[in-house]
Amino acid sequence: MDTKLENRLEKQGYEDIAPLAEQTLPPPRKGLSPINKRRLENFKKNKRGYWSFWIFAVLFVLTLFAEFLANDKPILVSYKGELLAPIFVEYPEEKFGGFLAVTDYRDPFIQEEIEANGWMLWPLIRYSYRTVNNDIPVPAPAPPSWMMDKQERCSRYPLGVDDPNCVSGNFNWLGTDDQGRDVVARLIYGFRISVLFGLALTIASSVIGVAAGAVQGYYGGWVDLGFQRFIEIWTAIPTLYLILIVSSVLTPGFWVLFTILLAFSWVALVGVVRAEFLRGRNFEYISAARALGVSNPVIMWRHLLPNAMVATLTFMPFILNGSISTLTALDFLGFGLPPGSASLGEMLAQGKNNLQAPWLGITGFMVLSVMLSLLIFIGEAVRDAFDPRKSYQ
Amino acid sequence: MSERKVPLLQVKDLSVAFTQGGNTSTAVDQISFSIDKGETVALVGESGSGKSVSALSVLKLLPYPAASHPTGEILFEGEDMLTADENAVRKVRGNRISMIFQEPMTSLNPLHTVERQVAEILKIHRGLSDTAARKRVLELLDQVGIPDPETRLQSYPHQLSGGQRQRVMIAMALANEPDLLIADEPTTALDVTVQAQILKLLKELQQRTGMAMLFITHDLGIVRKISDRVCVMTAGKIVEAGDVKQIFEAPQHDYTRHLLAAEPKGEPPKTNDSKPKIIETRDLKVWFPIKRGFLRRTVDHVKAVNGIDVTLREGQTLGIVGESGSGKTTLGLAILRMISSNGEILFKGKDIAQNSWKQMRPLRRDMQIVFQDPFGALSPRMSVADIVGEGLQVHMPTLSDAERDYKVAKALDEVGLDPASRFRYPHEFSGGQRQRISIARAMVLEPKFVMLDEPTSALDMSVQAQVVDLLRDLQKAHDLAYLFISHDLKVVRALANDVIVMKSGQVMEAGSSDQIFDSPQTEYTKALMAAAFRMEAVDSPVLSQ
Numbered sequence: 001m002d003t004k005l006e007n008r009l010e011k012q013g014y015e016d017i018a019p020l021a022e023q024t025l026p027p028p029r030k031g032l033s034p035i036n037k038r039r040l041e042n043f044k045k046n047k048r049g050y051w052s053f054w055i056f057a058v059l060f061v062l063t064l065f066a067e068f069l070a071n072d073k074p075i076l077v078s079y080k081g082e083l084l085a086p087i088f089v090e091y092p093e094e095k096f097g098g099f100l101a102v103t104d105y106r107d108p109f110i111q112e113e114i115e116a117n118g119w120m121l122w123p124l125i126r127y128s129y130r131t132v133n134n135d136i137p138v139p140a141p142a143p144p145s146w147m148m149d150k151q152e153r154c155s156r157y158p159l160g161v162d163d164p165n166c167v168s169g170n171f172n173w174l175g176t177d178d179q180g181r182d183v184v185a186r187l188i189y190g191f192r193i194s195v196l197f198g199l200a201l202t203i204a205s206s207v208i209g210v211a212a213g214a215v216q217g218y219y220g221g222w223v224d225l226g227f228q229r230f231i232e233i234w235t236a237i238p239t240l241y242l243i244l245i246v247s248s249v250l251t252p253g254f255w256v257l258f259t260i261l262l263a264f265s266w267v268a269l270v271g272v273v274r275a276e277f278l279r280g281r282n283f284e285y286i287s288a289a290r291a292l293g294v295s296n297p298v299i300m301w302r303h304l305l306p307n308a309m310v311a312t313l314t315f316m317p318f319i320l321n322g323s324i325s326t327l328t329a330l331d332f333l334g335f336g337l338p339p340g341s342a343s344l345g346e347m348l349a350q351g352k353n354n355l356q357a358p359w360l361g362i363t364g365f366m367v368l369s370v371m372l373s374l375l376i377f378i379g380e381a382v383r384d385a386f387d388p389r390k391s392y393q
Numbered sequence: 394m395s396e397r398k399v400p401l402l403q404v405k406d407l408s409v410a411f412t413q414g415g416n417t418s419t420a421v422d423q424i425s426f427s428i429d430k431g432e433t434v435a436l437v438g439e440s441g442s443g444k445s446v447s448a449l450s451v452l453k454l455l456p457y458p459a460a461s462h463p464t465g466e467i468l469f470e471g472e473d474m475l476t477a478d479e480n481a482v483r484k485v486r487g488n489r490i491s492m493i494f495q496e497p498m499t500s501l502n503p504l505h506t507v508e509r510q511v512a513e514i515l516k517i518h519r520g521l522s523d524t525a526a527r528k529r530v531l532e533l534l535d536q537v538g539i540p541d542p543e544t545r546l547q548s549y550p551h552q553l554s555g556g557q558r559q560r561v562m563i564a565m566a567l568a569n570e571p572d573l574l575i576a577d578e579p580t581t582a583l584d585v586t587v588q589a590q591i592l593k594l595l596k597e598l599q600q601r602t603g604m605a606m607l608f609i610t611h612d613l614g615i616v617r618k619i620s621d622r623v624c625v626m627t628a629g630k631i632v633e634a635g636d637v638k639q640i641f642e643a644p645q646h647d648y649t650r651h652l653l654a655a656e657p658k659g660e661p662p663k664t665n666d667s668k669p670k671i672i673e674t675r676d677l678k679v680w681f682p683i684k685r686g687f688l689r690r691t692v693d694h695v696k697a698v699n700g701i702d703v704t705l706r707e708g709q710t711l712g713i714v715g716e717s718g719s720g721k722t723t724l725g726l727a728i729l730r731m732i733s734s735n736g737e738i739l740f741k742g743k744d745i746a747q748n749s750w751k752q753m754r755p756l757r758r759d760m761q762i763v764f765q766d767p768f769g770a771l772s773p774r775m776s777v778a779d780i781v782g783e784g785l786q787v788h789m790p791t792l793s794d795a796e797r798d799y800k801v802a803k804a805l806d807e808v809g810l811d812p813a814s815r816f817r818y819p820h821e822f823s824g825g826q827r828q829r830i831s832i833a834r835a836m837v838l839e840p841k842f843v844m845l846d847e848p849t850s851a852l853d854m855s856v857q858a859q860v861v862d863l864l865r866d867l868q869k870a871h872d873l874a875y876l877f878i879s880h881d882l883k884v885v886r887a888l889a890n891d892v893i894v895m896k897s898g899q900v901m902e903a904g905s906s907d908q909i910f911d912s913p914q915t916e917y918t919k920a921l922m923a924a925a926f927r928m929e930a931v932d933s934p935v936l937s938q
Contacts, residue, residue: 284765284766285770285771287731288771289783291729291761291762292757292761292783292784292787292788292834293754293755293757294783306774307774
């Protein structure tokens with residue numbers, strides 16, 4: 001107890017200053033609180049969920065850097081002693097002696113020019129999601145490269161098997177779609193946009209849903225009654241038709257779709273959070289906080305929200321799954337992301353239209369089902385980990 | 394004595410262990426006791442002593458396999474229950490040995506009528522037909538003293554009072570004329586007057602049917618009243634066993650002596666009427682409307698508090714006593730302006746009855762509340778420092794973190810807790826310690842007036858006495874005014890200068906503590922006293938069942 005503080009307290013009229021028996025300091029933080037530690041252990045104990053989490057995490061992080069995995073531009077170019085990064089900077093073709101506004105690095109002429117004056121570092125796959133492969137040996141959709149021998153694969157290159165472009169990065173590992181675009185590249189980008197869209201929609205609708213549920217549950221009465229009736233009417237509006245109407249007026253893009261879907265998906269969590277708040281507002285520690293004069297927003301944030309978080313976290317993986325499949329369904333029907341975007345739904349639609357090319361439908365289906373299953377497994381493990389009744393085995 | 398050497402129930406070296414996350418903790422450690430036919434044995438101990446767990450293991454009702462019995466046997470008429478298979482145990486449960494629990498509301502299925510609840514057990518064990526079962530149910534309800542049993546057959550548990558629910562529970566337990574009745578704190582959740590009635594009923598039934606009873610309780614008064622022999626338990630062990638007389642008159646073990654000495658004692662600090670008035674109410678009313686019909690018109694009111702005058706001076710304690718449902722807590726909440734009311738409420742001479750919630754906020758610093766349930770009143774997700782410091786954040790927002798921390802530590806020190814424990818969470822504390830935290834939360838704001846809503850009734854006897862002493866010390870040190878709400882007259886006597894006896898929202902009797910306790914005027918107060926101090930049930934029309 002330093003004297004300065006003592007003086008201040010004295011001035012405020014608290015005379016009973018006596019030094020404490022010992023100066024006490026907060027114990028060093030040991031990371032997680034015991035209950036969270038137990039939850040983490042429970043999560044790890046669910047092997048299926050734990051492994052799903054890691055597989056999904058690796059896939060997600062990899063696809064976040066999709067531009068470095070699958071692109072029609074090299075990652076690094078050394079040209080006449082200059083180091084260029086085409087992924088970040090768009091160089092005009094003039095630089096390499098061409099005439100296009102944007103360099104086409106897949107052009108054999110440009111490639112020769114660069115190789116003669118330096119070197120190029122290509123990504124694993126030399127296609128972006130919208131790169132059309134003009135050198136496919138058969139009419140699009142072309143089958144996966146492993147279904148052909150090397151001779152056949154490279155038959156369209158000027159030098160055949162000896163052509164410098166006859167390398168694995170240029171093969172279509174899982175074939176091409178009906179416009180000659182590489183399936184693997186489209187998968188990688190499609191996975192990324194699906195997950196990002198799903199995550200953004202989940203987080204946004206959770207924030208709105210939790211806030212709305214909290215207000216309804218905490219205040220109850222007329223607020224609750226009015227809000228509940230509004231939600232009932234709101235959820236009765238058929239989302240799909242509304243999207244059809246909107247997409248005939250606006251061009252559906254990421255944010256337009258996001259906004260429309262958000263307008264309807266926020267209701268998912270309202271019921272759960274409202275119930276938790278209705279239950280929680282009668283706890284004695286809420287009364288105690290009110291008796292202390294703590295304001296309503298603070299009570300909701302500090303005392304009640306933590307109670308509702310368990311229910312919210314439990315629901316989140318399932319909302320994420322729902323968001324992803326909604327986007328896929330819209331893309332499949334052709335009302336989703338603008339044409340040309342990488343999307344898993346569009347790939348499924350192509351698979352349906354090109355039954356002679358089963359690799360399209362099968363890959364689309366496999367990727368979607370694996371992604372959704374992984375998320376469900378993770379969600380299950382999270383739910384089990386937060387289950388308070390799972391206190392003993 | 395008797396020709397039968399084998400006691401009805403014999404527990405030998407029984408241990409109970411719980412396994413959680415690889416850790417094994419022993420809840421009961423090698424206890425032995427026995428019960429003869431027609432005898433009442435009490436298991437006494439404070440919460441956490443393992444008495445309920447011991448009783449539950451007799452019927453194998455523990456959450457196996459998390460619970461296990463490393464040692465021991467439970468012989469019921471010579472047959473070991475622990476090794477018997479599930480079918481054999483089921484034949485004994487509810488038939489030869491039956492059980493009544495503490496909380497009558499949660500032990501009855503809220504969706505079943507009284508008839509169905511009681512008849513179920515008859516149909517299972519005896520295969521009675523509907524009509525035969527109904528006849529027996531009526532007989533049983535009559536036996537346990539439910540008036541007009543015919544009209545009660547189709548009632549649901551929520552339509553019964555706490556005492557009536559417990560009577561229904563007893564009827565269920567007695568349905569098959571068991572040889573042994575296990576009663577796990579059967580009266581703890583009831584009012585003192587109802588408690589006395591239930592104890593009387595159990596004693597009568599025992600005499601009539603000759604069953605044995607294993608009575609689990611923390612209340613020594615009940616033990617003395619009802620049992621033949623006592624086993625005192627603490628920390629999973631029986632430390633002393635013997636006849637009631639012997640234990641009460643010549644306790645051998647330190648713990649038994651400690652328990653016996655643990656009654657709330659002492660007297661409130663002397664005071665006089667010259668002190669300034671802190672709280673005064675005139676004709677305070679809290680009426681809850683009863684709405685009926687499509688338009689929700691108000692047809693009547695529940696008069697929870699109906700015209701009550703209260704005067705509370707600085708440094709004094711006003712005790713408010715009465716059965717549950719008499720409006721005690723509602724009165725307290727109305728004075729604190731936590732619920733709306735009619736009539737005048739003067740706080741330090743100013744009328745606050747019409748103040749809005751916002752206008753009340755600055756006054757909240759001076760009027761605080763301590764709740765009954767030490768488990769529910771503390772947010773489980775906040776550290777003790779945050780809980781106690783919360784009020785300071787609201788009312789003294791200019792304090793720096795260090796100053797606030799200092800005040801929190803001081804408050805904890807004052808209520809007898811180690812200030813170093815302020816970084817821990819409520820679940821790491823015992824019930825009594827949590828109640829101290831609740832008190833610290835109220836005291837840190839240095840209030841003038843504190844409403845204490847049954848602050849001791851959820852606590853063990855010895856802890857009650859400590860909390861009462863603490864409250865009295867705090868009152869002396871800070872000249873606090875207490876509004877002390879309780880149904881426990883012993884505690885009220887130890888704290889209150891003045892007492893108001895309430896029944897259905899109205900004052901039955903008011904006056905100084907000595908006057909009320911020494912020469913009660915009304916029938917109702919007399920009956921309350923008899924029940925509270927002597928556990929005697931008075932057959933009086935003024936009492937509820």
